Amino acid sequence: xxxxxxxxxRPASWDDAVKLVLAGAxxxxxxxxxxxxxxxxxxxxxxxxxxxHLPDYAGVSVRGDTVRIGAGTTHAALEDGVVPGRLGQIMAxxxxxxxxxxVRTRGTIGGSLAHADPAAxxxxxxxxxxxxxxxFGAAGERRLPLANFVTGIFETALAPGEVLRAVEVPMLxxxxxxxxxxxxxxxxxxxKATACxxxxxxxxxxxxxxALDGPPMVIDDAAALLADPTGEARxxxxxxxxxxxxxxxxAEAALRHAVQGARA
Amino acid sequence: MSRIDITLTVNGEPRELKVEPxxxxxxxxxxxxxxxxxxxxCEHGVCGACTIEIDGAPARSCIAHAGSCDGATIRxxxxxxxxxxxRALREAFTREHALQCGYCTPGMLVVGRDVxxxxxxADEARVREEMSGNLCRCTGYRGIVRAIVSVIVARRxxxxxxxCR
Ligand SMILES: Cc1cc2nc3c(=O)[nH]c(=O)nc-3n(C[C@H](O)[C@H](O)[C@H](O)COP(=O)(O)OP(=O)(O)OC[C@H]3O[C@@H](n4cnc5c(N)ncnc54)[C@H](O)[C@@H]3O)c2cc1C
Ligand code: FES
Ligand code: FES
Numbered sequence: 001x002x003x004x005x006x007x008x009x010r011p012a013s014w015d016d017a018v019k020l021v022l023a024g025a026x027x028x029x030x031x032x033x034x035x036x037x038x039x040x041x042x043x044x045x046x047x048x049x050x051x052x053h054l055p056d057y058a059g060v061s062v063r064g065d066t067v068r069i070g071a072g073t074t075h076a077a078l079e080d081g082v083v084p085g086r087l088g089q090i091m092a093x094x095x096x097x098x099x100x101x102x103v104r105t106r107g108t109i110g111g112s113l114a115h116a117d118p119a120a121x122x123x124x125x126x127x128x129x130x131x132x133x134x135x136f137g138a139a140g141e142r143r144l145p146l147a148n149f150v151t152g153i154f155e156t157a158l159a160p161g162e163v164l165r166a167v168e169v170p171m172l173x174x175x176x177x178x179x180x181x182x183x184x185x186x187x188x189x190x191x192k193a194t195a196c197x198x199x200x201x202x203x204x205x206x207x208x209x210x211a212l213d214g215p216p217m218v219i220d221d222a223a224a225l226l227a228d229p230t231g232e233a234r235x236x237x238x239x240x241x242x243x244x245x246x247x248x249x250x251a252e253a254a255l256r257h258a259v260q261g262a263r264a
Numbered sequence: 265m266s267r268i269d270i271t272l273t274v275n276g277e278p279r280e281l282k283v284e285p286x287x288x289x290x291x292x293x294x295x296x297x298x299x300x301x302x303x304x305x306c307e308h309g310v311c312g313a314c315t316i317e318i319d320g321a322p323a324r325s326c327i328a329h330a331g332s333c334d335g336a337t338i339r340x341x342x343x344x345x346x347x348x349x350x351r352a353l354r355e356a357f358t359r360e361h362a363l364q365c366g367y368c369t370p371g372m373l374v375v376g377r378d379v380x381x382x383x384x385x386a387d388e389a390r391v392r393e394e395m396s397g398n399l400c401r402c403t404g405y406r407g408i409v410r411a412i413v414s415v416i417v418a419r420r421x422x423x424x425x426x427x428c429r
Binding site: 040076099103 | 266268284285287288291306307309312315321322323324327328330331332375378382383393395396397398399
């Protein structure tokens with residue numbers, strides 16, 4: 001099918017982008033999620049505001065011990081290592097397993113997060129890495145913790161008229177341990193259960209369980225999970241309502257594998 | 265919903281076009297530009313048949329609006345001429361029976377060429393992983409994977425020989 005008609009705007013500044021969005025335009029990024037929704041006519045916006053030409057939209061800059069990643073940075077750029085150090089290694093390993101390379105060359109980290117598909121990879125991983133989302137609206141920049149940026153299925157903490165400009169993530173020491181596991185029926189398909197765990201020496205380990213048809217579940221102190229993966233995974237998953245037995249089983253497996261990965 | 269003026273460089277030639285904002289690149293290539301080697305299957309990014317190069321990187325032309333590609337350099341399956349890797353892949357696809365109806369082939373070749381270039385040390389498992397976004401309803405994939413692996417191996421040998429000399 002073909003999309004229904006819309007008009008196309010290309011804002012040259014973030015202020016113009018916000019004006020367009022406030023007037024009802026739909027932001028367009030890599031269109032790797034929006035494109036299919038348009039083609040299937042699940043989305044029928046009057047206007048698309050193409051963010052791809054905004055200044056500083058894509059790219060990475062390190063300030064102190066934080067890396068700022070422009071919303072328009074593609075999965076492929078992250079896969080190819082634009083983020084330095086241990087954090088970059090971790091993000092590259094996640095990016096490589098999002099969709100397929102020809103989707104990753106256009107799909108963006110910001111689009112992925114703003115889209116807030118519960119099964120999406122950055123939706124699951126960024127809350128574990130910590131840091132903030134940088135929203136931009138009529139009143140300028142606003143910082144929101146990534147741990148509760150995604151609030152529901154396709155729902156985020158962005159206010160009406162706000163766009164996502166960047167994410168800011170703390171850099172990691174080489175000693176940081178990381179485990180990540182997802183269950184996909186075919187490579188590149190959306191996950192049916194994802195878990196990840198970040199263990200930085202001297203800090204509380206943090207885990208996330210995601211892709212369970214709701215917002216990601218952030219486990220702020222995962223010490224118990226590290227101590228007793230099997231028992232604790234069972235307890236955590238029992239607290240997720242409405243999962244069929246097989247989804248429960250793979251969710252538990254995801255948590256156990258994430259622990260194993262972080263220990264390896 | 266006015267039409268927009270765009271300029272694309274398609275297979276080396278500058279083209280000025282008037283497109284509707286909703287036009288996907290695939291439709292513009294196949295329609296006004298009559299480059300029907302780009303095939304359209306699923307129209308939601310899953311099957312890979314429409315894969316082309318935008319500014320040197322493989323991309324799905326079914327979910328990239330022509331309007332947002334204004335100024336870009338596009339290469340379709342018609343535009344690889346005697347590119348060295350593409351020539352080797354064409355020969356390998358023929359030799360290994362890597363196509364039957366040919367519907368998936370343009371996308372397979374564009375992605376295959378990217379794999380050969382980007383991952384010169386890929387083994388069979390990695391090639392399968394990288395090609396998993398291109399569906400083929402005919403061949404069962406074995407010939408396709410074998411063809412791509414054979415080009416990677418041949419280039420690796422050539423590299424080694426070059427280094428020994
Ligand atoms: C075949 C296929 C397989 C896929 N598999 C996976 C997968 O395994 N894992 C995964 O995580 N993803 C997957 N994806 C989705 C992919 O990662 C997309 O790139 C991503 O979800 C959306 O990013 P985008 O830049 O393309 O955004 P778009 O599609 O352009 O936009 C998505 C939504 O976010 C909004 N938006 C975009 N940018 C902003 C912004 N800066 N501020 C506010 N709102 C914004 C748009 O209005 C739209 O509603 C897949 C996609 C395809 C086509
Ligand atoms: S037609 Fe574009 S991926 Fe299927
Ligand atoms: S050869 Fe027919 S779909 Fe691949």
